[in-house]
Amino acid sequence: MPAALPPGDPVPSDGSPPPAVRAALPARADRPLGLYVHIPFCSVRCGYCDFNTYTAADLGEGASRESYPDTLIAELEFAAGVLDAAAAPARRLSTVFFGGGTPTLLPAEELARILTRARELFGFVEGAEVTTEANPDTLDDAAAATLAAAGFTRVSIGMQSAVPHVLATLDRTHDPANVSRAVAAVRGAGMEVSLDLIYGTPGESLADWETSLRDAVAMDPDHLSAYSLIIEEGTAMAAQIRRGRLADVDGDDHADKYLLADRILAEAGYSWYEVSNFSRGPGMRSRHNLHYWQDTDWWGAGPGAHSHLAGLRWWNVKHPAAYAQRLAAGISPGHGREVLDAEAVALEHLMLRLRIADGLDLAAHAALEAAEPITAETTSRLVAEGLVEEEPLVPDAEHPVGRLVLTLQGRLLADAVTRRLAD
Structure with missing residues (x-):
C-alpha cells in the first residue's frame, strides 16, 4: 500500500497561497523553478515499494492510463492560473522530472504532449534539464527518439540490480539484458543516461552487489544513484520479513555495500555530490534533485505529488480517480498543506545541505532566524572523529573555514551527524 499522506491544513479550492507566502514570492524571482510530473502506473507492484503507484487492477472506475495525460495537463493549466493569480514573478522552468511509477508505460507521444504543454504554459530556461524515469523493458529506439525530439535531455533507467535472484526478490520483472539496450537507445537519441541501483536486498551478497556496480559502470552512464533498501511498513516485503520468509536488512551490510560503491565508482571516475548520488563531474549532476x-x-503535478513554493508545502490527493474528479470540477487537487515555521526551515537547511558535497555554509545557516548555534567545540569533535571536514568557501588560504562537508565515514552516519549539529 502507498504510504499515507501527512496531516495538514486544508487547501482552498482555488489553490491560492496564504498572504505571507504571496508576499515572499517576489524575493524568490531569481531562484530556479522545477516541475515534477508523477506518472502513477506500474505493470507490477514491487514488494518493497510504498510509492503512490497503481497497477491496472488497482485503478477501478474513474481513472485510466488513456485519460491520465489530459488530467495532468489540466493540473498544469491550473498551476499556471494559481501562480498568475498570486502575482508570482514569471519564472521559466529550469528542470522537469517525470517520475513514478513507470512514466514510460505511457506512450512516448503522450509524455511528449505533456511536456509540450508545460513548455507552452511556463517556458523553459536555456539548457533546461528534462528527465524521465524508465523501466528498461519499456524503452526502445523509437520511444527514445520521440522523447528526445520533444525536448527530454536525460533518462533515468531503473536497473536496480544486474543479478536475477536479487531482481526476483525485489519483484522487478525486467530482463537484465534490456538495461544495456535501453542505454544504447537513450545514447543513440542524444540524451544523457542515469542508472538507478538498490543495495541491501535480502539475499544479496557483497559479490552480487559488486556485479551490479561493475555491470553498471561498464555501460558508462553519466550519472548513478545507489539507494539502500529501506523496508517500509505496509509493504509486501515488510510482511515477508515479519513472517521470517526473508531476512531483515542489516546495517553493517548496508555500510559495507556503500563503501564498495564509493570505491568502485570513484575508480571509474564518478564523484559523489549527494549521499546516494554520483556523477561524472558537476555538469552531470541531477539539477532537479538538487532543487530538493x-x-x-517546484510544482508537483499528479496524484500524491508534493510541491514547495516560498516555504509553503502542499500535497495532492492520492488516488488517480479522486485526483481526476477534482480537476474535472476545476478545483485544486491539493489534499493538505503547511507553512514551514522558522525552526523547520533551519532544521531542513542543516539536514539537506549537509547531505550534498557542496556542504553546509556555516554563515548562511547561522543567518537563519531559528538556527541553533553550531559551536566550534561541536565541529572540532566531529572533525576529530573523522565525520566532517572543515573547508573554506573558496579555495584560498586567506579565507576562513566556511563550510562543513561530510567525509566518507560521515556519509554513513549522516543522520547522526545532523542530530549532533542540531542539538
Missing part, C-alpha cells in the same frame, strides 16, 4: 536539497521551488 537547496531550498528552491
Whole structure:
C-alpha cells in the first residue's frame, strides 16, 4: 500500500497561497523553478515499494492510463492560473522530472504532449534539464527518439540490480539484458543516461552487489544513484520479513555495500555530490534533485505529488480517480498543506545541505532566524572523529573555514551527524 499522506491544513479550492507566502514570492524571482510530473502506473507492484503507484487492477472506475495525460495537463493549466493569480514573478522552468511509477508505460507521444504543454504554459530556461524515469523493458529506439525530439535531455533507467535472484526478490520483472539496450537507445537519441541501483536486498551478497556496480559502470552512464533498501511498513516485503520468509536488512551490510560503491565508482571516475548520488563531474549532476536539497521551488503535478513554493508545502490527493474528479470540477487537487515555521526551515537547511558535497555554509545557516548555534567545540569533535571536514568557501588560504562537508565515514552516519549539529 502507498504510504499515507501527512496531516495538514486544508487547501482552498482555488489553490491560492496564504498572504505571507504571496508576499515572499517576489524575493524568490531569481531562484530556479522545477516541475515534477508523477506518472502513477506500474505493470507490477514491487514488494518493497510504498510509492503512490497503481497497477491496472488497482485503478477501478474513474481513472485510466488513456485519460491520465489530459488530467495532468489540466493540473498544469491550473498551476499556471494559481501562480498568475498570486502575482508570482514569471519564472521559466529550469528542470522537469517525470517520475513514478513507470512514466514510460505511457506512450512516448503522450509524455511528449505533456511536456509540450508545460513548455507552452511556463517556458523553459536555456539548457533546461528534462528527465524521465524508465523501466528498461519499456524503452526502445523509437520511444527514445520521440522523447528526445520533444525536448527530454536525460533518462533515468531503473536497473536496480544486474543479478536475477536479487531482481526476483525485489519483484522487478525486467530482463537484465534490456538495461544495456535501453542505454544504447537513450545514447543513440542524444540524451544523457542515469542508472538507478538498490543495495541491501535480502539475499544479496557483497559479490552480487559488486556485479551490479561493475555491470553498471561498464555501460558508462553519466550519472548513478545507489539507494539502500529501506523496508517500509505496509509493504509486501515488510510482511515477508515479519513472517521470517526473508531476512531483515542489516546495517553493517548496508555500510559495507556503500563503501564498495564509493570505491568502485570513484575508480571509474564518478564523484559523489549527494549521499546516494554520483556523477561524472558537476555538469552531470541531477539539477532537479538538487532543487530538493537547496531550498528552491517546484510544482508537483499528479496524484500524491508534493510541491514547495516560498516555504509553503502542499500535497495532492492520492488516488488517480479522486485526483481526476477534482480537476474535472476545476478545483485544486491539493489534499493538505503547511507553512514551514522558522525552526523547520533551519532544521531542513542543516539536514539537506549537509547531505550534498557542496556542504553546509556555516554563515548562511547561522543567518537563519531559528538556527541553533553550531559551536566550534561541536565541529572540532566531529572533525576529530573523522565525520566532517572543515573547508573554506573558496579555495584560498586567506579565507576562513566556511563550510562543513561530510567525509566518507560521515556519509554513513549522516543522520547522526545532523542530530549532533542540531542539538
